[in-house]
Amino acid sequence: AQSVTQLGSHVSVSEGALVLLRCNYSSSVPPYLFWYVQYPNQGLQLLLKYTSAATLVKGINGFEAEFKKSETSFHLTKPSAHMSDAAEYFCAVGDEKLTFGTGTRLTIIP
């Protein structure tokens, strides 16, 4: 069975600082990996997805993620945090159906 583990349920960074949200996956086959963002009282919105075309994936709002098979990781990064990035972020794995991680709440410190 495929699964993902998100390290850190809460992450706080200062405005302008690097954002790093961690995700490790478990899959017996090459996985499809996704990062979603959820703003308060909203549904989930896709940030980016990995489908084996390229290991470095660029998404919306300046986010990117790098697929590292040797580390079974798919960490999400953004060079400079904005206040508007405050939200909950979910890593997910799957093809026909998605299995989500437990989420990481990102807080931006002014």
Add this chain to the structure above:
Amino acid sequence: DAGVIQSPRHEVTEMGQEVTLRCKPISGHDYLFWYRQTMMRGLELLIYFNNNVPIDDSGMPEDRFSAKMPNASFSTLKIQPSEPRDSAVYFCASSFEGGQGWSTEAFFGQGTRLTVV
């Protein structure tokens, strides 16, 4: 397209009552998913359909929960009778098979916040 549409956005009901949540997927999408989100359990897949046929309902917590998809543009999730522990946000999502063995992403609705008192 208006995206995935769920109704109602909020539902407050008394324990023992029947609750019906509704979802209209994005036109042309052939997969539909029902998820439940709680603080304790995170996002759980309850059931999903492909071409209106239920494929996997192993996430449905109890027989009190049932889901139907009578046509490509409508699905319901019903809880009968409802209990306080069913209080959660229920999301509907839809997607389509991208072909060549890889998947497109799931598009989520705004969710229905259910409170059972």
